[in-house]
Amino acid sequence: MESLEAELARARDLDVSDLADAIESIGFECTRCGACCKANEDSEGPRGDGEAVGGDPHTATVFPDEVRELQATGDYDWRDVARPMPYGLSEGPDGPEGETFEWALQTDACGDCTFYEESEGDGRCTVHDDRPLICATYPFSVALGGTSQPMGEAVDEAGMVRAHECEGLGRDISRADAEDLARALKERAIRELAEAIGVRDNYEPVETGSDEVVVYDSEGAKTPDGASR
Numbered sequence: 001m002e003s004l005e006a007e008l009a010r011a012r013d014l015d016v017s018d019l020a021d022a023i024e025s026i027g028f029e030c031t032r033c034g035a036c037c038k039a040n041e042d043s044e045g046p047r048g049d050g051e052a053v054g055g056d057p058h059t060a061t062v063f064p065d066e067v068r069e070l071q072a073t074g075d076y077d078w079r080d081v082a083r084p085m086p087y088g089l090s091e092g093p094d095g096p097e098g099e100t101f102e103w104a105l106q107t108d109a110c111g112d113c114t115f116y117e118e119s120e121g122d123g124r125c126t127v128h129d130d131r132p133l134i135c136a137t138y139p140f141s142v143a144l145g146g147t148s149q150p151m152g153e154a155v156d157e158a159g160m161v162r163a164h165e166c167e168g169l170g171r172d173i174s175r176a177d178a179e180d181l182a183r184a185l186k187e188r189a190i191r192e193l194a195e196a197i198g199v200r201d202n203y204e205p206v207e208t209g210s211d212e213v214v215v216y217d218s219e220g221a222k223t224p225d226g227a228s229r
């Protein structure tokens with residue numbers, strides 16, 4: 001893989017018009033099914049009869065400044081908005097423990113995103129205008145090393161754009177919407193790579209107890225409530 005700095009330079013050089021062409025050729029319209037905001041319920045019950053047994057909780061990467069922006073939408077505490085990304089953590093007797101390098105959107109008791117609401121079968125994001133870039137660009141990602149991939153397998157690719165499993169793929173999209181998505185996709189790639197460089201450059205291991213969780217983000221080591229260690 002290229003260095004993160006080289007990938008960041010490539011992200012800054014991405015042509016929004018080319019990205020919009022790729023998005024138009026793949027096609028997308030959100031059907032408001034809520035699949036990208038809910039727990040992954042693909043897993044089947046032990047009888048193999050298709051009954052979901054409660055899959056993995058929803059995971060979506062959120063940047064530290066996005067956490068603060070979301071906190072401001074409702075006077076929320078850090079923990080109301082974000083939780084340590086579970087990858088790399090292990091389950092101890094009193095809950096998760098270990099080190100991780102990202103934040104994920106907080107989930108509710110069902111494993112759905114804490115900002116997702118459903119009434120009479122219709123899903124809704126309660127922070128739509130302030131939703132993180134990973135949500136604003138779903139189900140797309142760019143084919144650059146060091147960028148994060150959303151939930152779901154990559155199922156289509158055009159130019160630098162990858163599309164991940166989503167029932168809205170293949171639908172017509174207006175040029176204006178494709179360009180908005182392309183701009184957000186480019187911004188997300190730049191922010192992800194800048195965050196990854198910050199994590200690497202600010203990484204200073206701290207002593208931790210065996211039952212603690214530490215999140216090393218681009219601003220240094222933090223406790224699960226977002227405070228500096």
Ligand code: SF4
Pocket residue numbers: 036037060105113114115116117124125126127128131132135
């Ligand atoms: S912030 Fe909104 S769009 Fe993003 S996962 Fe949560 S409910 Fe869905």
